[in-house]
Amino acid sequence: MPAVLVTGGHGFLGSYVVRDLAARGATVVILDVTSPSVALQKRLAPYGEQIEFVQGSITNRAWVKEVVQEHDVGQIVHAAALCDAEALLTQPYCAFEVNTLGTVNLLDAAQDLPGRFVHISSIAVYQSKRYEPLDEAHPIFDPRRGHPAGPYGASKAAAEMMGQSYAEEAGVDYIALRVAAIYGFGMNIPLYLKPLLTHALAGEPYTLEGGPGRKRNFTYVKDAVSAVCSALDAPGAQLRQRAFTIAEGRLYSPEEVADLVRKVIPGATIEVRPGTALSDEARRRMEHYGELDLSAAREQLGFEPRYPLEAGLRDYVEECRRME
Numbered sequence: 202m203p204a205v206l207v208t209g210g211h212g213f214l215g216s217y218v219v220r221d222l223a224a225r226g227a228t229v230v231i232l233d234v235t236s237p238s239v240a241l242q243k244r245l246a247p248y249g250e251q252i253e254f255v256q257g258s259i260t261n262r263a264w265v266k267e268v269v270q271e272h273d274v275g276q277i278v279h280a281a282a283l284c285d286a287e288a289l290l291t292q293p294y295c296a297f298e299v300n301t302l303g304t305v306n307l308l309d310a311a312q313d314l315p316g317r318f319v320h321i322s323s324i325a326v327y328q329s330k331r332y333e334p335l336d337e338a339h340p341i342f343d344p345r346r347g348h349p350a351g352p353y354g355a356s357k358a359a360a361e362m363m364g365q366s367y368a369e370e371a372g373v374d375y376i377a378l379r380v381a382a383i384y385g386f387g388m389n390i391p392l393y394l395k396p397l398l399t400h401a402l403a404g405e406p407y408t409l410e411g412g413p414g415r416k417r418n419f420t421y422v423k424d425a426v427s428a429v430c431s432a433l434d435a436p437g438a439q440l441r442q443r444a445f446t447i448a449e450g451r452l453y454s455p456e457e458v459a460d461l462v463r464k465v466i467p468g469a470t471i472e473v474r475p476g477t478a479l480s481d482e483a484r485r486r487m488e489h490y491g492e493l494d495l496s497a498a499r500e501q502l503g504f505e506p507r508y509p510l511e512a513g514l515r516d517y518v519e520e521c522r523r524m525e
Contacts, residue, residue, distance in 0.1 A: 203275020203315060204228040205433075206268070208259055208307065211237050213387050214321060214380075215280040216244070217426045222278075223248035225430075230272045232265075233281065234258050259303035262310075269310040276316035278429055279307055284390055286325065286353035293352035300356035301363070308367040308375070318364070319432045322377040324418065324446065325350035326358040327489040334494035337379070337444045349489050361444060368443055376432045376440075378425075381448035381493065384513065385422030386520035394419075394458070398514070401462055401469035402521060409455045411473040416452035417490055421513030424449070424506045431502040445498040449506050449513075452492060458510070465514045 205222050209215040210231030222229050223245070231237075231254045237245070245252055255268055259281050268274070282300050283289060289296040304320065311318045326341045329349050341358040348355040367373040384394045393409060400407035428447040453461075459471040498504040508516065 202228060203273050204230045204253075205276045205278060206230045206232055206272070206274040207278045207280060208232045209279075209281030209321075210254075211235050211241060212280060213385075213389050214383055214422060214425055215278075216241055216387065217385075217422050218278055218280060218429050219252065220245060220248070221426050221430060223251045227251065229253070230255060230268070230274060232257065232259070232268060259306055260298055262306040265306045266310040269307075269314070275314060276433060277307060277311055277314065277318045278321070278433070279304060279318065280321045282321065282357075284323075284353070286350055289352045289356075296352035296356040297359075300353070301359045304360035305363050308364060308371075308373055311373050312367070312371045314373070317374040317376060317433055319429055320360065320364055320375065320377045321429070322361055322379045322444070323350075323354070323357050324379050324381045324448065324493065325354040325489065326361060326379060327354075330489055330491040334450075334492040335446070335489075336494040337442060337446060337497055354489070365443055374437065375443055376435075377444040378428055378432055379444060379446045380425050380428070381418035381420045381446075383420050383422050383425050385517050386524065388422070392419075393455070394514075394517075397458070397462055397471065398466070398518065398521070401466040401471065402518065404468070404470075406470040406472065408472045408474060409459055411455040411459075412475050416454045418448045418450070418452055418493055419510055419513070420448045420506070421508035421510075421516070423516070424508050424513075427507070428498065428502065428504045431498075431504045435502045440501050442497060442501070445502055445504070446493050446495055447498055447504065448493050448495065449509055450493050450495045452490065453510055461511045461514055464511065465518055 205227050210219045211233040229252045328340045328343045361377045364375040368375040459473050463469050
């Protein structure tokens, strides 16, 4: 049976995807630039015979092609990316090299695959919102201005466009999942949820900046994994597009998040300050945030989020306590 290649399989989402696929009986090849941590090795140990690891960079085109050919890869879940949007503001070439060129290298290697190529994209591809809820037809390019999400958003949008091109011109069975901010145990980009929960679990006070303009979408990691598996399995005949928005679907303010954490962790001491007014630059960086339309993912992939934020936070806290 052909293997599933998971790029970024040692990362936050990638490691969850690897475990889920292995639990379903799949043979999984992890391609990652880093070696697995001791903690990850322990979590993957029950599936040791089904999982193989190759270390290297997706920016090496010839090597990527060799990996796909030598490991009998049938499907690809492409989760490797540079995701720190703030850091990439000063490193635009790194964003392009990994997020765009790395994706093209994988697409090139996928031209003869029998199965699907699922690309973990981001809602950061959206240009400044022109209507709500945002659906997949919303513009991701505006000839009058740069991208509101900076090099990160631009690099992910460019990668999607290349994925669509490889689908149309080279027959790659490509799907992009535009996932909103992913949270859960093991998250490495804290958003503010991670330090908030860490302090609450330790009985320590925490202060958030609130106020208008700071609402955002979230996706619990287990819902993101469910979306990946749905995208791998969805019959091609029912797909009418190649990009799908994945999230819970609604916006939360810091005040609402704080209230939910207090429900999940009774006694949590959280102060939400009014917050300073957002700078013009900060406001521009958030212009693509808005209510999201998940109808295409529901109808064509069969995806349904199971974890509204309160349920996701509860599960996250339970995972933290189990790992203590």
